[in-house]
Amino acid sequence: MSAMKCQFCSNPATLHLTTLTNLSEKKVVHLCDACAKQQQIVTEPAEPLNIPAIVHMLLGPHLSPVSEELARLTCPECGIKYMEFRGDGRLGCPHDYDVFQPGLEPILKRVHRAVRHVGKHPPHHQLNRERQAELLQLHHRLRQAIGVENFEEAARLRDWIREKEAADESSVG
Amino acid sequence: MNLQLDSLLTTTGEWLRGTGPESDIVVSTRIRLARNLASFPFTNRASAHQKAELEALLREKIARLDLAPALSYLIIGSLNALDRQFLVERQLISRELMNAEGPRGVAFDERETVSLMINEEDQLRLQVMRSGLALEEAWQDIDRIDDMIEAKVSYAYHEQFGYLTACPTNVGTGMRASVMLHLPALGLTREIEKVFRSLQKINLVVRGLYGEGSRASGDFFQISNQITLGKSETGSLAELGGVIHQIVTVERRARNVLLREKRQELQDRVSRALGTLQHATMMTSDETMELLSSVRLGINLGLLDDVSLPTVNELFLHTQPAHLQKLVGGSLDGEERNAARARYLRNRLRQQLQ
Numbered sequence: 001m002s003a004m005k006c007q008f009c010s011n012p013a014t015l016h017l018t019t020l021t022n023l024s025e026k027k028v029v030h031l032c033d034a035c036a037k038q039q040q041i042v043t044e045p046a047e048p049l050n051i052p053a054i055v056h057m058l059l060g061p062h063l064s065p066v067s068e069e070l071a072r073l074t075c076p077e078c079g080i081k082y083m084e085f086r087g088d089g090r091l092g093c094p095h096d097y098d099v100f101q102p103g104l105e106p107i108l109k110r111v112h113r114a115v116r117h118v119g120k121h122p123p124h125h126q127l128n129r130e131r132q133a134e135l136l137q138l139h140h141r142l143r144q145a146i147g148v149e150n151f152e153e154a155a156r157l158r159d160w161i162r163e164k165e166a167a168d169e170s171s172v173g
Numbered sequence: 174m175n176l177q178l179d180s181l182l183t184t185t186g187e188w189l190r191g192t193g194p195e196s197d198i199v200v201s202t203r204i205r206l207a208r209n210l211a212s213f214p215f216t217n218r219a220s221a222h223q224k225a226e227l228e229a230l231l232r233e234k235i236a237r238l239d240l241a242p243a244l245s246y247l248i249i250g251s252l253n254a255l256d257r258q259f260l261v262e263r264q265l266i267s268r269e270l271m272n273a274e275g276p277r278g279v280a281f282d283e284r285e286t287v288s289l290m291i292n293e294e295d296q297l298r299l300q301v302m303r304s305g306l307a308l309e310e311a312w313q314d315i316d317r318i319d320d321m322i323e324a325k326v327s328y329a330y331h332e333q334f335g336y337l338t339a340c341p342t343n344v345g346t347g348m349r350a351s352v353m354l355h356l357p358a359l360g361l362t363r364e365i366e367k368v369f370r371s372l373q374k375i376n377l378v379v380r381g382l383y384g385e386g387s388r389a390s391g392d393f394f395q396i397s398n399q400i401t402l403g404k405s406e407t408g409s410l411a412e413l414g415g416v417i418h419q420i421v422t423v424e425r426r427a428r429n430v431l432l433r434e435k436r437q438e439l440q441d442r443v444s445r446a447l448g449t450l451q452h453a454t455m456m457t458s459d460e461t462m463e464l465l466s467s468v469r470l471g472i473n474l475g476l477l478d479d480v481s482l483p484t485v486n487e488l489f490l491h492t493q494p495a496h497l498q499k500l501v502g503g504s505l506d507g508e509e510r511n512a513a514r515a516r517y518l519r520n521r522l523r524q525q526l527q
Binding site for chain 1: 209212215217218316319320323324330331333334335336340341353407408518
């Protein structure tokens with residue numbers, strides 16, 4: 001491996017990225033330290049790889065340009081914009097999977113070649129579902145109350161949330 | 174808590190125990206699950222207050238898990254840089270957790286088979302380690318722990334997308350299974366590239382010893398599944414297991430070819446490696462890995478019988494920067510560290526040979 005040369009200059013490559021897919025293509029990128037930094041794959045010597053940058057480099061050309069409609073999407077729950085997600089590859093809250101669904105599905109298809117989960121599901125999930133929705137709502141109201149400095153309301157909501165979470169546990173535990 | 178950490182120094186933990194199926198080639202098996210709670214934003218979007226609340230909540234739930242052996246909890250923010258690096262070297266925490274900010278922690282058992290990270294990229298990262306090739310056993314273990322936790326908290330789960338994660342590359346099962354292989358013969362016969370090319374049709378990722386961002390050193394490779402959506406956990410594990418068996422077979426074949434056709438050369442190589450480790454006065458981390466890799470091969474092929482496999486595994490871990498600095502009891506710069514590493518190797522191998 002040490003004989004490999006960086007694809008961006010001709011220095012010896014120290015970083016080798018490989019993705020194996022069965023779309024009859026293997027993507028291999030060889031980089032030297034300097035170019036890896038320049039491509040923002042490695043940010044600092046001691047830090048982990050910048051995964052979103054790698055994903056962008058390997059998959060970037062395949063992703064369709066963002067439509068105006070998608071670009072305008074913002075999650076009402078956590079406030080993340082679709083473009084922010086596209087920028088660093090991380091979503092803001094569980095809700096985003098519904099809000100950004102039209103944009104996410106092509107990405108999931110590209111990464112996983114599937115858009116539907118198969119496998120384990122949480123055994124207590126059905127029981128928790130309505131409570132989840134309710135808790136999300138309560139947390140939202142709590143943040144709003146804190147935002148407008150209504151601390152009396154916030155304290156009441158906080159206790160309510162704690163009570164519900166305790167009840168959740170005793171009923172399913 | 175520091176006392177407890179230092180007590181780990183005398184052991185290697187589960188993954189370097191050097192036992193289990195195919196342990197001459199398969200060093201360890203690791204499965205991790207990414208989980209988040211339904212009622213909180215993901216870690217990168219959570220306020221300091223929410224992270225603190227989540228850390229306290231999950232810590233409390235984990236403390237009440239009925240697990241044997243019991244888990245100890247460490248607050249990452251209360252550890253110094255050396256101790257954090259130490260936990261990374263033992264694979265008890267990820268580099269992401271080491272470098273993150275804000276309230277975060279890890280719970281693990283004294284055998285270092287289970288590790289639960291809080292406020293990583295995902296709020297909860299469960300990890301189970303096994304020595305040797307033990308995908309099924311590791312899955313049964315982590316599946317059970319996952320259910321125990323889910324009985325106490327509401328996971329973010331979506332009917333279509335499965336377990337929801339901060340990064341869409343993990344959504345679905347949230348499962349990443351990794352098997353660490355030692356493939357020195359395929360390296361020597363230059364077949365390794367060919368083997369990895371033949372994996373082309375299966376979505377597997379190959380990485381170095383310390384996972385993402387680490388390059389392959391000492392002929393150690395981690396192979397893991399990439400796809401988490403549209404494939405069940407057991408389906409993914411069966412696929413990965415099948416590939417690992419194939420690689421083990423070709424590595425074993427390459428070892429036999431070397432023994433048959435180049436025995437003298439191989440004997441010389443492994444003996445020189447051991448000799449250098451016993452006598453050098455300066456030793457970089459890379460050279461140590463390379464030489465220990467040759468010694469490990471020599472032991473497994475019966476070419477060296479004066480050193481044991483557990484000792485070599487221990488040396489792989491103890492010569493990592495944080496372990497070495499804790500063992501010699503002080504922080505060392507590059508050159509001092511190389512001298513200390515060589516000294517440690519000399520002493521340790523001398524003890525072994527007596």
